[in-house]
Amino acid sequence: MEELLEILSDLHPEVDFEVEEHLIDDGILDSLDIVNLISEISEEFDVSITAKDIIPENFNSAKALYSLIQDLGEE
Amino acid sequence: MLFTTYEFMGFMAVLLLAYYLVPKKCQWALLLAASYVFYFIAGADYLIYILVTTLTVYFAACRIERNAERQAVYLKEHKAELSKEEKKAYKETQKRVRLRWLVGCLLLNLGILAAVKYANFFISNVNGILSAFGSRQQLSFFSLALPMGISFYTFQAIGYLIDVYRGTVSAEKNPFRFALFVSFFPQLIQGPISRFGDLSKTLFEKHRFDAKTFCYGLQRVLWGYFKKMVVADRILAGVRTIVGDAGAYEGAYVLVGMLFYTIELYADFTGGIDITIGIAQTMGITVQENFNLPYFSKSLKEYWRRWHISMCSWFRDYIFYPVSISKPMQRFTKFSKKRFGEKVGRRLPMYVSSFTVWLATGVWHGASWNFIVWGLGNWAVLMASEELEPLYERFHKRFGARGRIYNVFQMGRTFLLVCCLNLFDCYASIGETFGAFASMFGASNWKVLWDGSLLGLGLSMLDYWILGAGVLLMLVVSLLRRNGGSVRERIGRQVYPLRFAIWYGLFLAVLLMGAYGIGYDASQFIYNQF
Numbered sequence: 001m002e003e004l005l006e007i008l009s010d011l012h013p014e015v016d017f018e019v020e021e022h023l024i025d026d027g028i029l030d031s032l033d034i035v036n037l038i039s040e041i042s043e044e045f046d047v048s049i050t051a052k053d054i055i056p057e058n059f060n061s062a063k064a065l066y067s068l069i070q071d072l073g074e075e
Numbered sequence: 076m077l078f079t080t081y082e083f084m085g086f087m088a089v090l091l092l093a094y095y096l097v098p099k100k101c102q103w104a105l106l107l108a109a110s111y112v113f114y115f116i117a118g119a120d121y122l123i124y125i126l127v128t129t130l131t132v133y134f135a136a137c138r139i140e141r142n143a144e145r146q147a148v149y150l151k152e153h154k155a156e157l158s159k160e161e162k163k164a165y166k167e168t169q170k171r172v173r174l175r176w177l178v179g180c181l182l183l184n185l186g187i188l189a190a191v192k193y194a195n196f197f198i199s200n201v202n203g204i205l206s207a208f209g210s211r212q213q214l215s216f217f218s219l220a221l222p223m224g225i226s227f228y229t230f231q232a233i234g235y236l237i238d239v240y241r242g243t244v245s246a247e248k249n250p251f252r253f254a255l256f257v258s259f260f261p262q263l264i265q266g267p268i269s270r271f272g273d274l275s276k277t278l279f280e281k282h283r284f285d286a287k288t289f290c291y292g293l294q295r296v297l298w299g300y301f302k303k304m305v306v307a308d309r310i311l312a313g314v315r316t317i318v319g320d321a322g323a324y325e326g327a328y329v330l331v332g333m334l335f336y337t338i339e340l341y342a343d344f345t346g347g348i349d350i351t352i353g354i355a356q357t358m359g360i361t362v363q364e365n366f367n368l369p370y371f372s373k374s375l376k377e378y379w380r381r382w383h384i385s386m387c388s389w390f391r392d393y394i395f396y397p398v399s400i401s402k403p404m405q406r407f408t409k410f411s412k413k414r415f416g417e418k419v420g421r422r423l424p425m426y427v428s429s430f431t432v433w434l435a436t437g438v439w440h441g442a443s444w445n446f447i448v449w450g451l452g453n454w455a456v457l458m459a460s461e462e463l464e465p466l467y468e469r470f471h472k473r474f475g476a477r478g479r480i481y482n483v484f485q486m487g488r489t490f491l492l493v494c495c496l497n498l499f500d501c502y503a504s505i506g507e508t509f510g511a512f513a514s515m516f517g518a519s520n521w522k523v524l525w526d527g528s529l530l531g532l533g534l535s536m537l538d539y540w541i542l543g544a545g546v547l548l549m550l551v552v553s554l555l556r557r558n559g560g561s562v563r564e565r566i567g568r569q570v571y572p573l574r575f576a577i578w579y580g581l582f583l584a585v586l587l588m589g590a591y592g593i594g595y596d597a598s599q600f601i602y603n604q605f
Contacts, residue, residue: 027380032461035395035400035424035428038400039400039405042400042405049400051392051396051397051400052242052243054392054396
């Protein structure tokens with residue numbers, strides 16, 4: 001989780017990702033951020049996020065995103 | 076049959092009556108029949124195209140899902156005997172089978188779209204190149220009619236197929252229900268491009284007559300007619316005069332034409348979508364919103380999140396994301412990071428993906444270089460904004476550029492930017508567009524704005540008054556929506572005489588001030604042939 005928070009903070013240092021739960025709904029992360037994020041996550045966690053995983057529920061919070069990474073890691 | 080014709084109103088009256096009289100379980104079948112009648116009246120020759128798309132996508136989606144189900148069953152049955160590698164290899168083989176169905180169906184349907192929409196554009200370019208090299212040989216043009224709404228229903232069907240392939244929706248087993256999803260008539264003309272997962276929730280349901288929903292639907296339709304017939308079709312005369320003779324109407328006239336066109340496009344497209352959503356609502360069906368107060372956007376990026384939402388999200392979900400996170404693009408990211416450093420290397424692949432999307436968006440809008448340049452113009456502005464973002468931030472911090480006045484400035488700036496980009500949509504060629512745009516900067520004819528010359532654009536003083544009132548009303552409604560939800564609910568809370576006055580006033584406005592009369596050709600919706 002620490003690594004993920006670091007990646008997220010690099011993208012938007014002004015956002016408190018530990019508490020924010022509407023990253024997509026509130027437009028904090030846009031499509032360019034998401035692509036950036038996926039690229040970083042793929043490298044850091046060695047998981048493959050596909051287009052079907054890009055839904056608001058998976059990207060609305062750091063917690064949800066971390067859960068997705070864990071699920072993909074187990075596959 | 077246009078939404079703005081008496082035939083359509085008669086068609087709707089009969090349909091609504093039948094819709095609430097037939098047994099509830101037959102409502103969707105009635106809608107399918109009505110949709111095909113609507114499409115048949117628009118052009119009997121078009122039917123073959125929509126039928127081919129419906130059948131091929133239906134069949135491919137069923138095959139893809141059946142393959143996925145078989146895979147699941149096989150893996151479950153052989154769970155104990157297969158090694159991890161064998162399972163992986165089996166999954167890969169089956170995935171390739173599904174991919175073949177997906178790609179084959181996409182190629183077929185996009186091929187049809189390309190043939191009817193872009194073949195002649197391609198031929199005219201080839202002929203241009205042949206002429207440039209001194210060849211007398213010229214290719215002949217095709218004489219294929221462009222089926223109504225082909226881009227919309229093709230994209231809607233393709234979106235569904237990709238969703239089935241991704242496993243995010245289940246394939247529709249009933250071909251007739253799927254045919255209704257593709258051909259649902261209110262959105263055939265100009266969208267929105269609905270997702271199966273959203274539209275199917277209410278499209279196939281049984282709907283009991285609900286007076287409030289029905290009334291809200293009619294009110295939305297009426298508001299759409301007001302925007303389309305009172306504002307868009309009235310201002311059209313001015314737009315046509317200015318852009319139709321670029322040589323005569325230069326300088327200040329271009330500014331006027333640019334503003335007129337942006338008002339026309341907004342009133343026409345959002346009005347059409349109001350009618351679509353309203354018609355669906357009278358039948359208890361929810362069609363997704365396609366606009367969210369686009370001219371309150373403070374940047375072009377925000378504008379594209381609020382304008383033609385269904386198209387933008389389609390391009391994002393089915394082109395931008397798959398291209399951006401594809402394996403070749405990931406490799407390109409790694410390469411560019413190594414070659415150009417972390418910062419540039421991270422952004423470069425995104426710019427390539429965005430370029431692809433905006434090129435596709437331009438091409439989707441029409442077979443002409445104007446649209447391609449328009450798409451790439453949007454891309455260039457968006458990417459420049461991304462690059463300049465840190466500079467803006469520093470500027471904001473340094474000068475404290477925040478607050479309501481600055482917000483209004485940002486909205487005005489975005490509006491003007493959109494107006495400028497829209498110029499590509501107006502003029503006959505790119506050269507003419509740039510010529511017209513440039514003429515504004517050295518203009519010496521600003522007095523035409525107040526010396527009565529604007530009355531020579533095919534618009535009388537009465538037209539200007541009506542347009543002024545119409546635009547003001549659209550602005551007031553937008554502000555009310557921005558400040559607190561549904562305007563219809565707000566009106567619904569008023570005393571009866573006031574409610575009556577508002578809705579009948581709007582009805583009379585459409586009836587008396589709608590652009591009718593000799594020479595009025597009930598103009599097509601701008602997005603009709605997209």
